[in-house]
Amino acid sequence: xxxxxxxxxxxxxxxxxxxxxxxxxxxxxxxxxxxxxxxxxxxxxxxxxxxxxxxxxxxxxxxxxxxxxxxxxxxxxxxxxxxxxxxx
Amino acid sequence: xxxxxxxxxxxxxxxxxxxxxxxxxxxxxxxxxxxxxxxxxxxxxxxxxxxxxxxxxxxxxxxxxxxxxxxxxxxxxxxxxxxxxxxxxxxxxxxxxxxxxxxxxxxxxxxxxxxxxxxxxxxxxxxxxxxxxxxxxxxxxxxxxxxxxxxxxxxxxxxxxxxxxxxxxxxxxxxxxxxxxxxxxxxxxxxxxxxxxxxxxxxxxxxxxxxxxxxxxxxxxxxxxxxxxxxxxxxxxxxxxxxxxxxxxxxxxxxxxxxxxxxxxxxxxxxxxxxxxxxxxxxxxxxxxxxxxxxxxxxxxxxxxxxxxxxxxxxxxxxxxxxxxxxxxxxxxxxxxxxxxxxxxxxxxxxxxxxxxxxxxx
Numbered sequence: 042x043x044x045x046x047x048x049x050x051x052x053x054x055x056x057x058x059x060x061x062x063x064x065x066x067x068x069x070x071x072x073x074x075x076x077x078x079x080x081x082x083x084x085x086x087x088x089x090x091x092x093x094x095x096x097x098x099x100x101x102x103x104x105x106x107x108x109x110x111x112x113x114x115x116x117x118x119x120x121x122x123x124x125x126x127x128x129x
Numbered sequence: 130x131x132x133x134x135x136x137x138x139x140x141x142x143x144x145x146x147x148x149x150x151x152x153x154x155x156x157x158x159x160x161x162x163x164x165x166x167x168x169x170x171x172x173x174x175x176x177x178x179x180x181x182x183x184x185x186x187x188x189x190x191x192x193x194x195x196x197x198x199x200x201x202x203x204x205x206x207x208x209x210x211x212x213x214x215x216x217x218x219x220x221x222x223x224x225x226x227x228x229x230x231x232x233x234x235x236x237x238x239x240x241x242x243x244x245x246x247x248x249x250x251x252x253x254x255x256x257x258x259x260x261x262x263x264x265x266x267x268x269x270x271x272x273x274x275x276x277x278x279x280x281x282x283x284x285x286x287x288x289x290x291x292x293x294x295x296x297x298x299x300x301x302x303x304x305x306x307x308x309x310x311x312x313x314x315x316x317x318x319x320x321x322x323x324x325x326x327x328x329x330x331x332x333x334x335x336x337x338x339x340x341x342x343x344x345x346x347x348x349x350x351x352x353x354x355x356x357x358x359x360x361x362x363x364x365x366x367x368x369x370x371x372x373x374x375x376x377x378x379x380x381x382x383x384x385x386x387x388x389x390x391x392x393x394x395x396x397x398x399x400x401x402x403x404x405x406x407x408x409x410x411x412x413x414x415x416x417x418x419x420x421x422x423x424x425x426x427x428x429x430x431x432x433x434x435x436x437x438x439x440x441x442x443x444x445x446x447x448x449x450x451x452x453x454x455x456x457x458x459x460x461x462x463x464x465x466x467x468x469x470x471x472x473x474x475x476x477x478x479x480x481x482x483x484x485x486x487x488x489x490x491x
Contacts (some may be wrong), residue, residue, distance in 0.1 A: 050185070089207045090214050091210065096184045097185075
């Protein structure tokens with residue numbers, strides 16, 4: 042099972058737990074499984090198309106990763122809002 | 130005491146005050162997040178807000194107490210696995226049956242709730258309309274921004290999409306028909322001849338309606354602020370006649386009516402589509418009381434010089450009617466102005482808010 046770490050609003054939606062052990066072969070699989078465990082997260086990280094929202098970053102073992110990136114049982118996923126600003 | 134629910138670039142503000150005077154902030158919610166639309170459903174007392182986090186996407190939340198806990202509504206999403214994602218909520222409007230509400234959003238979508246806003250369903254007929262692949266977004270996206278119920282008839286509804294024109298249903302949203310005859314999109318080249326082989330051209334679809342409202346006492350009458358042009362319809366929105374003559378500019382976004390008077394409408398002109406500020410550095414609301422045959426400026430108490438404000442399409446609302454009509458609008462400068470006497474005189478209701486996206490009054 043991969044370890045998923047979240048903070049802030051996402052943590053609150055996931056039973057106020059910052060760390061979760063979740064199964065799945067890809068980033069998308071893991072995030073979908075996380076939504077199954079915590080339905081309040083649905084739509085917050087992945088949109089309806091199954092894509093990671095534009096201003097959310099997912100890192101696998103510290104490397105930014107896309108939806109189709111492979112995930113192993115020993116991997117660590119960090120789900121973080123992107124650093125953005127200037128225009129808003 | 131009147132209440133304003135103000136959606137801004139940096140959160141929701143609830144203001145309370147007496148008509149024609151300054152208002153106080155009584156609540157702030159969604160700090161730092163863009164709130165594009167919000168309304169208090171006068172029937173239930175419930176507040177509903179459409180919020181689009183730049184990180185987490187568009188949601189609708191509801192609360193009975195704006196200073197208390199807000200609950201995320203369910204069902205505010207497009208079908209999973211498709212090619213589109215919901216981009217933004219534009220408007221939430223109570224319907225004509227108990228617990229019935231509508232919400233409009235980008236990409237040109239309508240949601241309906243039958244339980245006071247706790248759960249929502251996408252209107253499939255509009256979502257799957259065969260012309261949808263030819264709808265074009267305006268500068269603000271493909272926004273469904275106006276939802277106009279027919280008083281006492283829950284199955285009849287008109288909506289407007291920028292830039293996909295006016296749509297009517299008379300069967301509760303099971304089917305939709307366009308209502309765009311007479312609209313003149315100056316931003317397009319001349320229309321092709323009627324015998325052109327194309328079944329529908331951009332003059333029938335790419336219509337950039339900015340705001341729509343209905344005269345409740347004469348519901349077949351509607352008023353429209355178009356992208357260049359102010360229009361009136363006397364046949365329930367099937368055809369439209371220009372009524373913008375006499376305005377300093379017929380470009381603008383918001384429009385409201387006095388429910389007591391089917392001949393009334395109020396608009397806030399902006400200079401032009403390429404210069405979206407109040408004309409001549411003066412802030413003035415324009416009123417008609419003869420169905421658009423003539424317009425009168427209503428600016429007593431509004432900034433009269435060096436004032437280059439932008440008022441967005443959902444940032445103008447009214448409460449009451451006739452002699453008790455109250456009017457309120459907010460600007461992207463963060464100011465909110467109010468009138469307690471149908472626009473005859475105005476006062477600053479609030480200053481130094483974040484840029485105002487929407488105002489609703491109750």
